[in-house]
Amino acid sequence: MNHSFVPKAADMLVVGPETIVAAAAMLILLAELMPARISKAAAPWIAALGLLASFIPMTTTGISVRTGFSGMVVTDGFAVLMKAVLAVTGLLTIGFSTHYIKREDLDRAEYYALVLFAISGMMLMASSANLIMVFLSLEILSISLYVLSGFARTQPRSQEASLKYFLLGSFASAFLLYGIALVYGGAGTISLAGIANAIASEGAARNPVLLAGAGLIAVGLGFKVAAVPFQMWTPDVYEGAPSSVTAFMSVGAKAAGFAALARVFLTAFGDIKVDWMPALWAVAALTMIVGNVVAVAQTDIKRMLAYSSIAHAGYILVGLAAANQAGVSALVFYLAAYLFMNLGAWAVVILAGRRGEAGTEIDSYNGLFWRNPGAAAAMGVFMFALAGLPPTGGFMAKFYVFSAALQANMVGLVVIGALTSLVSVYYYARVTVVMFMRDPEPDAAPISTRGLLGVTLAVTAAATIYLGVLPGQLFQLAGLAQIARP
Amino acid sequence: MGELIAFVVLGAIAVAAGIAVVVVRNPVHSALFLVVNFFCLAVLFLVLSAEFVAALQVLVYAGAIMVLFLFVIMLLNVAGVFESQRDPLRSQRGLAVCLGLGLLAEVLAIAVSGAARLPSGGGTLPQDFGSPTLVGLLLYSQYVFPFEAVSVLLLIAMVGVVVLTKRSV
Numbered sequence: 001m002n003h004s005f006v007p008k009a010a011d012m013l014v015v016g017p018e019t020i021v022a023a024a025a026m027l028i029l030l031a032e033l034m035p036a037r038i039s040k041a042a043a044p045w046i047a048a049l050g051l052l053a054s055f056i057p058m059t060t061t062g063i064s065v066r067t068g069f070s071g072m073v074v075t076d077g078f079a080v081l082m083k084a085v086l087a088v089t090g091l092l093t094i095g096f097s098t099h100y101i102k103r104e105d106l107d108r109a110e111y112y113a114l115v116l117f118a119i120s121g122m123m124l125m126a127s128s129a130n131l132i133m134v135f136l137s138l139e140i141l142s143i144s145l146y147v148l149s150g151f152a153r154t155q156p157r158s159q160e161a162s163l164k165y166f167l168l169g170s171f172a173s174a175f176l177l178y179g180i181a182l183v184y185g186g187a188g189t190i191s192l193a194g195i196a197n198a199i200a201s202e203g204a205a206r207n208p209v210l211l212a213g214a215g216l217i218a219v220g221l222g223f224k225v226a227a228v229p230f231q232m233w234t235p236d237v238y239e240g241a242p243s244s245v246t247a248f249m250s251v252g253a254k255a256a257g258f259a260a261l262a263r264v265f266l267t268a269f270g271d272i273k274v275d276w277m278p279a280l281w282a283v284a285a286l287t288m289i290v291g292n293v294v295a296v297a298q299t300d301i302k303r304m305l306a307y308s309s310i311a312h313a314g315y316i317l318v319g320l321a322a323a324n325q326a327g328v329s330a331l332v333f334y335l336a337a338y339l340f341m342n343l344g345a346w347a348v349v350i351l352a353g354r355r356g357e358a359g360t361e362i363d364s365y366n367g368l369f370w371r372n373p374g375a376a377a378a379m380g381v382f383m384f385a386l387a388g389l390p391p392t393g394g395f396m397a398k399f400y401v402f403s404a405a406l407q408a409n410m411v412g413l414v415v416i417g418a419l420t421s422l423v424s425v426y427y428y429a430r431v432t433v434v435m436f437m438r439d440p441e442p443d444a445a446p447i448s449t450r451g452l453l454g455v456t457l458a459v460t461a462a463a464t465i466y467l468g469v470l471p472g473q474l475f476q477l478a479g480l481a482q483i484a485r486p
Numbered sequence: 487m488g489e490l491i492a493f494v495v496l497g498a499i500a501v502a503a504g505i506a507v508v509v510v511r512n513p514v515h516s517a518l519f520l521v522v523n524f525f526c527l528a529v530l531f532l533v534l535s536a537e538f539v540a541a542l543q544v545l546v547y548a549g550a551i552m553v554l555f556l557f558v559i560m561l562l563n564v565a566g567v568f569e570s571q572r573d574p575l576r577s578q579r580g581l582a583v584c585l586g587l588g589l590l591a592e593v594l595a596i597a598v599s600g601a602a603r604l605p606s607g608g609g610t611l612p613q614d615f616g617s618p619t620l621v622g623l624l625l626y627s628q629y630v631f632p633f634e635a636v637s638v639l640l641l642i643a644m645v646g647v648v649v650l651t652k653r654s655v
Contacts, residue, residue, distance in 0.1 A: 117638070
């Protein structure tokens with residue numbers, strides 16, 4: 001046995017990004033020892049600098065495959081790209097949070113600390129090479145998100161969201177743990193490489209205990225990405241949590257959950273993919289259908305976006321169900337495009353909302369164009385992108401996901417995906433219609449776009465269009481997202 | 487032989503204490519019987535040469551978790567309430583007995599069918615199996631990263647509790 005108590009630099013480099021992000025979070029907590037005025041003003045900047053600094057170890061390791069800490073963690077092209085997606089998510093979250101948390105009286109430094117802790121957990125999920133690490137990183141991100149959902153603690157809606165998320169999330173964690181225990185019973189190890197070896201050499205593939213464990217792990221992680229039938233919590237939590245937190249978790253938790261799903265199922269259970277592909281096929285189809293159909297009936301924009309995020313989880317699952325390299329690359333591309341269009345849409349929701357989470361009915365977007373033309377135009381772009389219309393990133397993302405599924409001969413799934421996209425055009429277009437073609441309420445004042453929120457909107461809108469017009473660069477990058485086979 | 491005597495005596499006390507936990511009316515007595523049960527289990531772990539697990543059993547279960555139980559019982563002052571009221575879960579008793587017997591049958595079936603497959607004479611354990619030294623060495627070498635991740639997790643939980651409950655900001 002190797003009795004080394006001191007982590008080596010090579011080990012630390014593998015988990016460099018998450019270590020830096022977690023260190024920045026602790027720095028924010030420490031900075032609160034200074035006068036409140038200084039620490040509050042410094043928190044978003046420390047957070048942003050920490051996230052920017054996390055790119056340094058990412059560029060150092062690049063797409064090279066390295067393992068660290070006795071095989072507990074691994075970095076490869078897939079992990080680095082997912083971490084980059086998460087770091088950008090964090091930066092944009094800070095961008096639209098500064099204005100929002102001041103307006104809602106939530107302006108406390110712990111907000112940024114918890115966001116950073118959540119991101120470090122999400123990044124760790126993308127790097128986990130052992131089921132114990134999958135579980136621990138899932139808990140790190142979940143507990144941060146439970147607290148963040150209840151951050152507006154004077155509002156009953158926020159408390160309810162937090163409690164609901166916590167109870168159902170704990171339930172899902174129990175599923176995951178039970179799954180891990182069963183996999184240990186079937187394979188005799190919980191390291192992803194070890195499980196793959198056991199399946200390949202010892203014929204554990206036909207062991208029902210192992211298969212049941214794999215199924216329970218999929219349930220636990222499926223809860224985090226809000227896949228049907230584990231999506232019941234999503235609308236209530238997304239509606240009740242503070243908007244900036246909802247935006248953050250709709251992208252971040254999804255990306256982390258998919259990162260873990262892809263790594264666990266393609267490496268550890270890669271050799272028994274004939275067993276789980278049909279299950280993922282069904283879950284993907286159900287998720288796309290339920291998410292899109294129920295979204296049509298929503299009158300509140302936060303609930304509509306919640307169902308839209310369920311629907312998008314379905315499209316990403318299509319990439320995963322394909323279980324090939326094209327599918328993994330498409331998954332990374334989809335998450336990168338989704339990050340910009342979804343965070344952008346939420347930034348407009350934050351901008352158009354009023355203090356106390358008011359103004360989230362779709363009717364209150366009547367004539368938004370006359371109150372703030374820029375925000376309305378940006379929202380139009382995001383709605384087109386979420387519906388998957390060209391020339392936006394959303395179209396290219398769906399295109400890559402569907403072509404990966406076609407490579408895997410999943411024609412039925414592609415047909416369902418295309419049909420449900422058509423349904424989605426209806427509810428996304430409705431928002432666009434009320435913004436541009438209706439008159440604003442007589443007492444509605446113009447909305448001004450200022451500061452970081454405006455910058456965030458501009459960046460997300462530009463990136464969404466850029467990914468639609470010139471997707472080549474990101475697609476090349478996504479092609480490097482290879483998951484290291486142990 | 488000594489092991490067998492220890493097992494029979496401790497097992498009997500553990501089962502008796504376990505029954506007492508559900509039967510006695512006073513919740514504080516119930517909790518104290520649970521402590522007896524935990525201590526018996528800890529000694530049984532010792533007999534199985536799982537020293538570290540035995541220590542954890544005493545520290546975590548008999549120590550921390552039981553203190554928490556007693557705190558809750560005394561803070562809510564339910565001791566008096568339960569003694570006078572009739573059991574609100576009376577209707578579930580039949581179901582509980584059935585499920586309990588089912589579980590017992592399952593454990594017995596596993597024990598009987600598994601006993602035949604055990605190697606006769608028993609194997610020999612490796613040197614310092616289950617000792618705190620070995621667990622500590624593993625925890626700080628191979629599992630050092632998960633160990634540190636847990637510390638971050640606990641820090642987040644602590645910050646979260648303060649954020650959600652502190653009165654004035």
